[in-house]
Amino acid sequence: MSTIERFFRDKVVLVTGASSGIGEELALQLGRAGAKLTLAARRTELLDALVQETAASESAKPLAIACDVTRDGDLERAVVESVRHWGKLDVAIANAGFGVVGTLKKLSLEDYRRQFETNVFGVLRTIYAALPEIEKTKGSIAIMGSISGWGAAPGTSPYAMSKFALRALANCITPELQRSGVKVTLISPGFVASNIRRVDNRGGFHPRAKDPVPAWLVMDTGKAARQMLRAIARGQREVIITGHGKILVALERFAPWIVRVAGKRVAAKTSA
Numbered sequence: 001m002s003t004i005e006r007f008f009r010d011k012v013v014l015v016t017g018a019s020s021g022i023g024e025e026l027a028l029q030l031g032r033a034g035a036k037l038t039l040a041a042r043r044t045e046l047l048d049a050l051v052q053e054t055a056a057s058e059s060a061k062p063l064a065i066a067c068d069v070t071r072d073g074d075l076e077r078a079v080v081e082s083v084r085h086w087g088k089l090d091v092a093i094a095n096a097g098f099g100v101v102g103t104l105k106k107l108s109l110e111d112y113r114r115q116f117e118t119n120v121f122g123v124l125r126t127i128y129a130a131l132p133e134i135e136k137t138k139g140s141i142a143i144m145g146s147i148s149g150w151g152a153a154p155g156t157s158p159y160a161m162s163k164f165a166l167r168a169l170a171n172c173i174t175p176e177l178q179r180s181g182v183k184v185t186l187i188s189p190g191f192v193a194s195n196i197r198r199v200d201n202r203g204g205f206h207p208r209a210k211d212p213v214p215a216w217l218v219m220d221t222g223k224a225a226r227q228m229l230r231a232i233a234r235g236q237r238e239v240i241i242t243g244h245g246k247i248l249v250a251l252e253r254f255a256p257w258i259v260r261v262a263g264k265r266v267a268a269k270t271s272a
Contacts, residue, residue, distance in 0.1 A: 002033075003230055003233050003234065004029070004033050004226065004229045004230055004233055005033045005034065006233070007033075007232075007233035008030055008033040008034065008035040008091075008229070008233065009033060009034035009035070010034060010035070010036065011035050011036065011090040011091055011139075012035070012036045012037075012038065012082065012086040012087075012088050012089050012090050012091070013030055013035045013036070013037055013038070013090065013091040013092075013093065014038045014040065014078065014079065014082055014089060014091070014092045014093065014126075014130060015027055015030070015037065015038070015039055015040065015093045015095055016040045016041070016067065016069055016075075016093065016094055016095050016096040016122070016126055017040075017041055017069075017095040017096030017097060017144075018039035018040060018041050018047065018050065018095070019039075019041035019042070019043040019046035019047050019050065020041075020043070020046055021193075021221065022095060022144070022189075022192060022221060022224065022225060022228075023039075023041065023093075023095045023096070024046075024050055025221045025222055025224075025225040026093060026095065026225050026228065026229065027039055027050055027054060027062065028050075028053065028054060029222070029225050029226065029229060030229065031054035031055075031059040031062065032059065033229075034059060034060075035059070035091075036060050036062075036086050037054065037059075037060070037062035037063065038062065038063045038065060038078065038081070038082035038085070038086070038089075039051065039062050039063070039064050039065070040064075040065045040066075040067035040074075040075075040078045040096075041066075041067060041096070042066065042067070042068050044064065044066045047064040047065075047066075048064060050062070050064075051064045063081065063082060063085045063086070065077070065078045065081055065082075069096045069118060069121075069122030069123075069125055069126060070117045070118055070121070070122055072125070074125075075125045075126050075128075075129035075130075076129045078129070079129045079130055079133060083133055088133065088136065088137055089130060089133035089134060089136075089137065089139065090134070090137045090139040090140070091134075091139050091140045091141075091142070091232065092126060092127070092130035092134060092139075092140075092141050092142070093142040093144070093232070094122070094123040094126040094127065094141070094142065094143050094144060095142075095144045096118065096122050096123075096126075096144075097118055097119045097122070097123075097144060097162075098115075098118060098119070099115075099156070099158075099159040100112070100114060100115040100158035100159055101155055101156050101158070101159060102155060102158075103154070103155055104157060107157075107158065111158055112157075112158050112161070115158035115159060115161070115162050116158075116161075116162055116165070119159070119162035119163070119165075119166070120162050120165045120166065120169075123143055123144075123166060123169070124169075127141060127143075127173075131177075131182070134182055135180050135181070135182055138180070138181030138182065139182060139183075140182070140183045140184070140185065140232055140235070141177070141182060141183070141184050141185070142184075142185045142186075142187055142228070142232050143166055143169070143170050143184065143185070143186050143187065144166075144187050144189075145163050145166045145167055145170065145186050145187060145188045145238075146159075146163040146188055146189060146190075147188050147189065147190045147240065147242075147245040147248050147249060148160040148163040148164075149163035149164045149165075149166060149167035149188060150167070150188065150248060150249045150252045150253075151248045151249070151251070151252045151259050152164070152263075153263060153266055154263055154266045154267035155266070155267075163188075166186070167186060167188070170184055170186035170237075170238070171186075174186075174237055183235040184237070185231050185232045185235070185236055185237065185238070185239065186237065186238040186239075187228050187231065187238075187239055187241065188238060188239065188240050188241065188245065188249070189219075189224055189228075189240075189241035189242060189245060190217075190219070190240075190241060190242035190243075190244050190245030190248070191217050191218045191219065191242060191244070191245075192218065192219045192220075192221060192224040192241065192242065193218050193219065193220055193221045193224075217244060219241065219242045224241050224242070227239060227241050228241065
């Protein structure tokens with residue numbers, strides 16, 4: 001039995017943003033590991049299909065809940081329904097998020113607010129809603145960050161700011177929540193195969209949009225999800241996903257001047 005199976009078997013896990021991409025793959029792997037799932041997302045038609053696929057693997061049929069992390073009350077309702085259905089909550093994975101990109105002059109305050117409403121306040125809503133139940137089980141909280149929380153590139157300021165904020169949040173609350181037996185894992189992936197780069201600045205999904213990132217640089221979703229779940233199971237404080245992500249973090253920590261030079265070149269191309 002793997003580390004993931006040993007840890008997650010019979011544990012109740014809430015996953016936000018579960019309808020596609022990384023959230024969907026996390027749900028599928030958790031189902032195969034024997035977890036009892038509560039899947040929350042806005043696109044209920046995709047959730048329904050995921051429930052059927054997960055249930056077909058002979059695991060417990062997941063509970064699907066329509067949930068928008070930007071709306072007050074949705075996550076509290078999701079947690080209440082989850083506990084009513086399963087009896088407890090062991091793990092909350094705050095995965096919902098998207099990216100607002102563009103240069104400063106092409107963006108507005110509303111663009112930044114919209115980005116933070118989902119990526120930062122959506123995570124906070126998830127944590128506040130789940131924490132009372134997680135404390136009862138001395139469980140785990142996982143926050144979906146990004147290597148953009150380590151090194152910010154020109155043209156991505158709203159997204160990078162939101163991920164820097166999540167890294168600060170994780171660094172602050174990890175020792176705070178340890179006192180009540182709760183573990184916090186910050187997940188910081190680089191480029192992973194997902195739908196995030198097919199979502200526009202207003203949160204609209206474009207399934208036929210071409211991924212701008214070269215395929216050789218993108219990690220398979222299944223491989224990335226396994227690394228994420230293994231980190232949660234081990235109680236790691238942070239996990240950097242993808243080789244290029246680890247390189248960027250190392251450069252930012254030990255040779256930041258290289259990142260600054262690269263940033264200047266990217267900015268020059270963006271403004272050209």
